[in-house]
Amino acid sequence: MSTAKIPLWRDDRFWKIVLQILAVIVVVVIVDFFLFNLRLNMARRGSTFSFNFLSSQASFDIGEALISYRSSDLYGQAFLVGLLNSLKVMIVGVILTTGLGITAGIARFSNNWLIRQIVTLYVDLFRNTPILLQLLFWYFAVFTNLPKVEDRVLIFGSLYISNRGIAMPWMGSSTVAWLSLLGLVGLAIAAFLVWQQRTKIMVEQGASGQNLLFVLLGMGVTALVLLIFGLQWTFPVINEQGATTGGLRLTAEYCSVLLGLVFYTGAFVSEIVRSGIQSVAKGQWEAAKALGLNSGLLMRLVIFPQALRVMIPPLTSEYLNLCKNSSLAIAIAYPDVYAVSSTILNQTGRAIEIVLMIMATYLIINLLISLFMNLLNSSVQIKER
Amino acid sequence: MRKNRLLFAILPIFASLAACSATVNTTTPATTTGSPGGEAAAPAGKSRLDTVISRGKLVCGVSGDLPGFSFVDQTGKYSGLDVDFCKALAAALFNDPEKVEYRNLTSKERFEVLKAGDVDVLSRNSTWTASRDTALGLEFLATMFYDGQGMMVRKDANITKLEDLAGKSVCVETGTTTELNLADQMRKLNIDYKPLVFENGDATYAAYAQGNCEGVTSDRSQLAGRRTTLPDPTNHVVLDTVMSKEPLAPVVANNDSSWANVVRWTVFTLINAEEMGITAQNVDEKLKTTDPDVKRFLGVEGSLGKDMGLPPDFAVRIIKAVGNYGEIYERNVGTGSKINLPRGINKLWNDGGLMYSPPFR
Numbered sequence: 001m002s003t004a005k006i007p008l009w010r011d012d013r014f015w016k017i018v019l020q021i022l023a024v025i026v027v028v029v030i031v032d033f034f035l036f037n038l039r040l041n042m043a044r045r046g047s048t049f050s051f052n053f054l055s056s057q058a059s060f061d062i063g064e065a066l067i068s069y070r071s072s073d074l075y076g077q078a079f080l081v082g083l084l085n086s087l088k089v090m091i092v093g094v095i096l097t098t099g100l101g102i103t104a105g106i107a108r109f110s111n112n113w114l115i116r117q118i119v120t121l122y123v124d125l126f127r128n129t130p131i132l133l134q135l136l137f138w139y140f141a142v143f144t145n146l147p148k149v150e151d152r153v154l155i156f157g158s159l160y161i162s163n164r165g166i167a168m169p170w171m172g173s174s175t176v177a178w179l180s181l182l183g184l185v186g187l188a189i190a191a192f193l194v195w196q197q198r199t200k201i202m203v204e205q206g207a208s209g210q211n212l213l214f215v216l217l218g219m220g221v222t223a224l225v226l227l228i229f230g231l232q233w234t235f236p237v238i239n240e241q242g243a244t245t246g247g248l249r250l251t252a253e254y255c256s257v258l259l260g261l262v263f264y265t266g267a268f269v270s271e272i273v274r275s276g277i278q279s280v281a282k283g284q285w286e287a288a289k290a291l292g293l294n295s296g297l298l299m300r301l302v303i304f305p306q307a308l309r310v311m312i313p314p315l316t317s318e319y320l321n322l323c324k325n326s327s328l329a330i331a332i333a334y335p336d337v338y339a340v341s342s343t344i345l346n347q348t349g350r351a352i353e354i355v356l357m358i359m360a361t362y363l364i365i366n367l368l369i370s371l372f373m374n375l376l377n378s379s380v381q382i383k384e385r
Numbered sequence: 386m387r388k389n390r391l392l393f394a395i396l397p398i399f400a401s402l403a404a405c406s407a408t409v410n411t412t413t414p415a416t417t418t419g420s421p422g423g424e425a426a427a428p429a430g431k432s433r434l435d436t437v438i439s440r441g442k443l444v445c446g447v448s449g450d451l452p453g454f455s456f457v458d459q460t461g462k463y464s465g466l467d468v469d470f471c472k473a474l475a476a477a478l479f480n481d482p483e484k485v486e487y488r489n490l491t492s493k494e495r496f497e498v499l500k501a502g503d504v505d506v507l508s509r510n511s512t513w514t515a516s517r518d519t520a521l522g523l524e525f526l527a528t529m530f531y532d533g534q535g536m537m538v539r540k541d542a543n544i545t546k547l548e549d550l551a552g553k554s555v556c557v558e559t560g561t562t563t564e565l566n567l568a569d570q571m572r573k574l575n576i577d578y579k580p581l582v583f584e585n586g587d588a589t590y591a592a593y594a595q596g597n598c599e600g601v602t603s604d605r606s607q608l609a610g611r612r613t614t615l616p617d618p619t620n621h622v623v624l625d626t627v628m629s630k631e632p633l634a635p636v637v638a639n640n641d642s643s644w645a646n647v648v649r650w651t652v653f654t655l656i657n658a659e660e661m662g663i664t665a666q667n668v669d670e671k672l673k674t675t676d677p678d679v680k681r682f683l684g685v686e687g688s689l690g691k692d693m694g695l696p697p698d699f700a701v702r703i704i705k706a707v708g709n710y711g712e713i714y715e716r717n718v719g720t721g722s723k724i725n726l727p728r729g730i731n732k733l734w735n736d737g738g739l740m741y742s743p744p745f746r
Contacts, residue, residue, distance in 0.1 A: 047522065061568040061580045063554075071568035144595040163596065164554070252597065253581070330559075333581040333592065339559070343582065346493050346560030349500075349521040 038352070053348045054079070060343055062335045064251055075344050082340030083361060089254070089326045089336060090365065093261045094319050100266035101318075105273025106299065119270070126267035131325050134264055139256035139332040146252075152244075158235050160244060166255055170248030172232030180230025187223045191216060253334040257326065265322045272314045276307035308380045316373035320366045327362070337361055433637070433644035434694050437505050442484040445471035446504035449489030450586050452610040453717050453724040454510050463487050466717040467508040469707045470529060470635060474506065474651050476706035477699040491585045493560035496521055500638055506648055507636040510607065512562040517636075524645050525634045527652040531730045531739050533627035534566050535605035537612065540622050542599055547574055547626055554579045554598035558589045563603050566629040590615065604631045606718060606726055613723050647693055653742040654700050657682060658709035660733055660742065665708040668701055682745045689745060700745075710740060 008014050042049065054076040061071045065081040066088065107119045126134070144163055147153050152162035160167040171177050198212040236247035250258075280303050288302040330339035338358060345354040437443055447455035447467050455467040472482035488504050499507045500522060510532075511517075513525040536555070538544040544553075547570060557564050559582045571578055581598050583589040590611050593601040601608070605623055612618050635652065637645050658664075661679055663671050672683055681687040684697035691697060707713055714731060718724040732738025 059568055060564050061571070061578075063579050063581055071572055139597075140591065140595060144592075144597055148596065251579075330584050331588065333556075333583050333588075333597075335582065339582065339584075342493055342584070343559050343564065346496075347565070349496060351497050 042352070047349075049352065051353055053344075053350050053353070056348075058344070058347075060347065062340060063253065063333065064335060075348070078340055078344060079337070079357070082335055082337035085335055085340075086326055086329075086337040086361075087365075089257050089261065089329065089334075090323045093258055093265070093322050093326065094369075096258070096262045097265045097269055097318070097322060098315075100262055101269025102273050104266060104270035105277065108270070108274050109277065122263075123267045123270055126263050127271070131260065131264045132328050132331060135256060135260040135328055135332055138260045139252065142259075143252040143256055152238075158247075160236050160238075163252060165249060165251040165253075167236035167244045167247050167249045169233050169235045172234050174232055176230065177232045180226045180232075183226050183230065184223055187219050187226070191219050191223075194219070251334075253329070253332055256332050257329045257334045257336075261322050261325055264325070265318050268318050268321075269315060272311050272318065273307070276309075276311035277303055279310045280306045305380070309377075309382070312373060312377040312380065316370060316377075319369050319373065323365055323369065324362060432694075433502075433505055433641050434647055437644075438478060441479065442486055443471060443475045443478060443506070444486045444488060444504045445474070446488050446490045446495055446499060446507040446509050447471065448492075448509045448586070449487065451510065451607055452613050453606065453722065453726075454610060455487075455508070456610075457487075457489070464717070466530065466713055467510060469713045469717065470508045470651070470655075471506070473655060473703045473707045474648065476702045477647070477651055477654075477695055480696070480702050482706035491560070492558055493584065495560075496523060496636075499523065499636060502638065505637070505644075510604065510633045511636050512604075513632045513634045514562060522639045524637050524639050524641075526637065526645060526649040528632040528634045528739075529652055530606065530633040532604040532606050532631035532633055534563050534602060534629040534631055535608050536600050536602045536624045536626060536628070537593070537608045537621055538600045538624065540620050544599065544624070546624065547571070547628075548576060550578050550600055551576050552578070553600065554581050556581045556583065556589050556593045556598040556601040558582075558586055558603065559584055561603070562629070562631065567602050570628045586611070602628070604633070606724070609724050609726050610718070643694055647695060650693060651703065653745070654682075654703050655707075655710040655713065656733070656740050656742040657745055658700065658704050659711040659740075660735070663704055663709060664712060665704055665706075668704045672701065678745075 055074050058073055058075045058078040059071050060078070062069055062078060062081050064085065066084040067077075067081060069077060069081045104119050104122060107115050110116050110119075143165070146161060146163040149162040149164045152160045154160055158169045171181065194212055194216055198209040198216070201207045201212075202209045234246045236244050236249065239245050284302055284306065285298070288298045293301065326336060327338040329336040330342065333339075341354050341358050345351055348354075445468075447463065447465075449455055449457050449463070451465070451467075453465055455463060455465040457463055468487070471485045471487065475484045476482045478484075488498070490498055490504070490507070490509060492509075495507055495509055495511065496517070498504055508529075510530070511525075512532075513528065517523050518525050536547065536550075538550075544550060550571075555567060555578055557567055557580055564580070564582065567580065581592060583592060589601060589603075592598060594615050601611075603611070605627070608623050612621050612623070615621060635648055637648055661671075661682065663679070663683075668683075671679055672685060674680060677686065681689060683701050684690050684699065688697070690699045693699070696702070708716070711733075714728060715721050718726045720727055728738065730739050732740060734741040
């Protein structure tokens with residue numbers, strides 16, 4: 001038994017190594033095949049692989065930009081403008097989608113029959129129609145049919161709505177305004193910590209917590225003052241040429257993309273929230289009710305934290321989908337990174353380089369979202385000791 | 386034993402991979418589209434001309450949504466100036482103007498599709514520019530239509546010049562020279578405007594019709610064509626301002642002079658036929674002429690067709706199929722048509738225009 005020679009092909013360790021090597025060879029051959037094809041075809045067309053075009057003049061205009069951009073700027077700058085426009089849709093979109101999805105998901109458990117029916121209708125309608133159709137609907141059917149820009153509608157004395165978009169009051173852009181915003185964020189964090197401390201001493205020491213309540217009250221007043229005066233609100237006004245200036249002006253294209261993506265993805269998120277909540281055992285509901293928690297506290301303290309564990313992985317997918325779907329913005333003339341890139345592609349003829357850049361952009365954004373959501377996911381899992 | 390089976394499962398993959406690489410190395414790799422025109426752009430030693438002839442039909446890239454130039458009607462029939470050029474080419478090659486397969490291409494994808502070899506020729510109101518002719522690796526042949534960029538606005542909008550568009554939106558199709566010219570013009574005049582860039586022509590004009598933008602810019606001929614499809618054509622007006630030169634020409638891929646010659650001289654055939662007064666009706670009569678110029682042109686004498694790789698009577702075939710340049714113009718975009726564009730600079734050179742054919746000699 002000891003020295004009986006095992007034939008090589010009967011040796012498990014041998015095959016383990018060989019199969020690894022074979023796998024590597026397969027990958028190398030496939031990659032090499034495509035690279036070879038690429039080189040051959042590019043050589044035939046007489047083009048070389050290079051990103052030098054990014055530093056030549058773009059000479060086309062872009063409808064809206066977060067940073068300064070003129071047609072005399074470079075292609076690289078144009079790409080950046082598109083990227084920031086995309087991020088503007090993605091970030092705001094993810095936040096609003098989360099809000100809408102959670103609200104709609106919880107509303108499905110409402111005791112109110114009408115609310116339940118409305119939410120069901122919303123989910124079924126928006127989940128079962130194509131996103132491109134919905135974007136076109138928001139742009140061509142909703143925003144186009146709003147009042148013309150000359151006879152724009154004024155809502156609440158400060159919100160203008162027309163077929164060119166929405167203008168609303170917004171914080172100023174001075175240093176004071178930014179410092180105030182920073183102060184508000186700081187106050188919010190401090191208030192949260194104080195609140196936790198207050199709960200702690202109330203529970204552990206049986207103290208009344210009244211002193212800390214006054215501290216919180218003071219913070220609230222300060223925040224209110226900062227909010228009203230510190231942020232230096234600017235209001236949209238109409239100048240003599242009939243154009244709107246001041247405030248935050250969102251174009252019809254941006255609003256359509258945003259609303260389209262938020263309502264579409266929100267429907268999916270609401271289903272995820274519903275399934276998450278339903279996954280929590282019935283005993284948890286009963287136990288929480290037995291403790292005398294009202295329905296708000298029951299959801300916030302008992303059910304939702306447990307539901308999060310089930311919700312986060314599918315929620316990640318929806319966020320990724322939202323970001324990828326934002327590339328459909330080109331259909332309604334919103335200059336996102338894909339739309340701007342396709343203009344660049346057309347002007348320069350650098351198809352391979354630009355498609356690679358677009359792919360890399362979406363890949364990086366989505367990997368970052370995945371990374372963040374995975375961290376969040378591991379933080380809400382049950383800590384086993 | 387289990388591992389061995391796995392190995393046998395993997396082996397065929399290798400075999401097929403090896404086969405793939407072998408194909409790549411020995412023959413020119415076909416592009417993966419599998420379309421009839423999927424051959425590579427310009428394989429060494431083999432002209433696109435041979436490819437087209439052996440295929441038995443021409444693959445022609447057109448716009449498909451532009452009245453007067455290339456437009457598909459409800460029955461799926463193509464018509465227009467660009468389409469007639471494809472037909473002329475098919476007539477020269479196969480003596481049958483219907484042996485054309487049309488591909489609708491957006492302005493964004495047109496050049497990539499041409500360079501990949503999926504269409505033989507692009508007859509799609511494409512502007513001849515220096516950078517497209519050089520950096521993009523294309524070969525523009527001979528101008529079929531001299532155009533200029535214009536701006537269309539609503540009659541009641543109180544806009545008479547570009548300056549009136551300050552603070553307003555302008556719809557434009559992506560991937561066009563018009564997008565660039567618009568930016569240049571507005572920069573020159575220092576006008577702050579907002580471009581709304583759409584991916585295809587239909588969306589661009591739908592947005593304009595719906596009032597999402599005050600103006601829409603494109604070649605003036607295209608605006609005239611598009612105006613006819615708007616819900617209320619009489620309510621729109623093309624401004625007098627001409628923003629650029631737009632010579633529209635058929636395009637082929639670079640480095641294939643045999644094929645480029647055929648396409649180039651097809652354009653000249655149309656122009657020359659008008660200059661010689663040869664029409665679809667009188668071409669048979671003209672064959673009996675004693676004029677050596679006409680005889681050579683129509684292939685009664687000489688070897689012009691053979692030198693181009695075409696049959697000797699290619700000009701007769703072309704003229705019989707689509708008529709001369711003037712006939713094509715009047716039929717599709719002229720004052721008699723719905724588009725109603727005067728000949729203007731597209732008249733013959735001896736009539737005060739720019740249309741000029743080198744001699745057929």
